Amino acid sequence: MKINNWNAWIMKQLKTNAIIIFIIIVVNMTLLLLWFQSNLIITKELYAKNMEHGMTKCSEVVNDLDNIIYLGENIVNLIDRDYDYLIEKEGTSDVKEELIAQTFVLINEYENYFEKLYLVDENKLFCAGDEAYEAIDPNGRPWYESALLRNDIVITIPYDDYYTGDQVVTISKKVGNSESVLGLDISQDEIFNILKKAIEDDQVVKSGFIINRDGIIVARTDGLYTGKSVIDSSLDNVEKLKPYYNEILTNESGQIMFDEGGYAYGLAYQKTASDWHVVYVIDKKVIGSETLLLKNQVILFFAISFIMLNAVILVYYIKRQRANRLKERAEKAEQDLLRYKDDLERLVDERTEKIVQQGQRLEELNTVIIDNMADIVEFRDLESGQHIKRIKKYVYLIIEKAIEIYPEYEDYRDKIEKICNVSALHDIGKIGITDTILLKPAKLTAEEFEEMKKHTIIGGSLAERILEKYDDDLKEFGYQICRYHHERCDGKGYPEGLKGEQIPFCAQVVGIADVYDALIEKRVYKEPYSHEKAIEMILNGECGKFSDKIINCLRMVEHEMKQISQNENELVTK
Incomplete structure (x- = not known):
């Protein structure tokens, strides 16, 4: 009976909470899937990082080997040159022997990379490093025979030393026009140490070896099999590695990754300048401290x-039970909220309208302040305040036309008013110019004109400081207009000699508007020109070269500009 009741309770819970149970299963299965996926990604990253580490080790060894081989080849070439000189001077055998001995002492003064230095001259062998070798017949020796077959430097495969039986690699070259041969033994221990030292205490790189272009082993980290072919049947794992040797010998560098017998490993290899290949065996599964930390963090x-997540689901389940009890309270609260909603919306509308009105008044106040500051400059310059108003209207016409016919200026559509307002400050820098220059009723001298030019720099700095606490666009346009409105497209303007599109668009527009108004208005140093003459002078470049686009816009609105100037003059007259 109890069992039946228990089963019935379980079935009831399953039916009642089917959605919760389904969510628990989905969430936990998703977490499990993500765990396997992240573990796979970490493993791949680990493999790639370990292989990259192996490539770095290869590069280090290749660099050291290239340095030694390069040094050895230079030594052989140097002796070859000196030998040719001795041949020309008919040097004696003693002199040649002294050359070999002194050279050997010199090259081993700092590093013992080389064991012996040979010279076979007129069938006689000179040896620096061990005189016992001078009794050896060079015929049949690998370094001697290889050099005679080629008229270039030869690097032998490892061969047995005549006396010690140790493995030796020799750099040799035929010298002079006879059958004289020079040989330089590279320390086999040095090659082994370079290969071994690079991976000491290295858990990722397990072993390594060096092979020449013919697949002959030059050195191995275990010191075995030197001089044997990499596909020699006596080598360990030769059958596993044999398919990959052709790829190694035909490429400059690369990585080979393969898994066998549950052991993930790979080969990293790189070619030296002397056609040797440095190869390291990489254990791809070794986890470094950083990767281990990352893996632990993921776990x-x-x-x-x-x-x-399971706690959240459990909490959700508990709260859902309470939710039903809270539903009625929520419905009542909803009614209360609806009652207050209308009051809140009305209050928000009222506050919003006030904010909009305040913003409009603030913008108007900013415009008035800017215009007043500009008026101060204009009055000091003995010009009427109408100059500022005309400039703003000219600028508005030109920008509006530019936006209409040139799509690239579309971004300025919402900024026309700001540019027009701040254009009033274009000559604010004249505050910093002395009256003797500013009010001079004659042409300025070169020195005075240079001083006058500074009003653009002063104006840019002042505009930046004045507009710093205003709108960011106002600050940017104010700086650009004050500093660059005297720049010209051909680079002959000032203060920086900008060219073409280097000049900000707003500065170009204010510049041409300022020039036009200056031409048609009377100044202390000139009489006014007619509208037609002013346009002609601008188009002919008499006031500096403006961009073709700005000129085109000017021509299209010149009649409206003429009307503006006439209307303003009539107001001044009245």
Whole structure:
């Protein structure tokens, strides 16, 4: 009976909470899937990082080997040159022997890279490093025979030393026009140490070897099999590695990754300048401290996520039970909220309208302040305040036309008013110019004109400071207009000699408007020109070259500009 009741309770809970159970299953399966996916990504990153580490080790060894080989080849070429000189001077055998001995002492003064230095001259062998070798017949020796077959530097495969039986690699070259040969033994221990030292205490790189272009082993980190072919049947794992040697010998560098027998490993290899290949065997599964930390962090993340998500689901289940009880309270609260909603909306509308009105008044106040500051400059310059008003109207016409016919200026559509307002400050820098220059009723001298030019720099700085606490666009346009409105497209303007599109668009527009108004108005140093003459002078470049686009806009609105100037003059007359 109890069992039946228990089963019935379970079935009831399953039916009642089917959605919750389904969510728990989906969430936990998703977490499990994400865990496997992240583990796969970490493993791939680990493999790639370990292989990259192996390539770095290859590069280090290649660099050291290239340095030694390069040094050895230079030594052989140097002796070859000196030998040719001795041949020309008919040097004796003693002199040649002294050359070999002194050279050997010199090259081993700092590093013992080389063991012996040979010279076979007229069938006689000179040896620096061990005189016992001078009794050896060079015929049949690998370094001697290889050099005679080629008229270039030869690097031998490892061969057995005549006396010690140790493996030796020799750089040799035929010298002079006879059958004289020079040989330089590279320390096999040095090659081995370079290969071995690079991976000491390295957990990622397990072993390594160096092979020449013919697949002959030059050195191995275990010191075995030197001089044997990499496909020699006596080598360990030769059958596993044999398919990959052709790829290694035909490429400059690369990575080979393969898994066999549950052991993930790979080969990193790189070619030296002497056609040797440095190869390292990489254990791809070795986890470094950083990767281990990352993996532990991922495990911790998923563990916390598992606990948190299931806790959230459990909390949700508990709260859902309470939700039904709270539903009635919520419905009542909703009615209260609806009652207050209308009051709140009305209050928001009222406050919004006040904010809009305040913003409009603030903008108007900003415009008035800017115009007043500009008026101060104009009055000091003995010009009427109408100059500012005309400039603003000219600028508005030109920009509006530019936006209409040139799509690239479309971004300025919402900024026309700001540019027009701040254009009033274009000559604010004249505050910093002395009256003797500013009010001079004659042409300025070169020195005075240079001083006058500074009003653009002063104006840019003043505009930046004045408009700093205003709108960012006002600050930017104010600086550009004050500083650059005297720049010209051909680079002959000032203060910086900008060219073409280097000049800001707003500065170009204010510049041409300022020039036009200056031409048609009377100044202390000139009489006014007619509208037609002013336009002609601008088009002919007599006031500096403006961009073709700005000129085109000017021509299209010149009649409206003429009407503006006439209307303003009539107002002044009245």
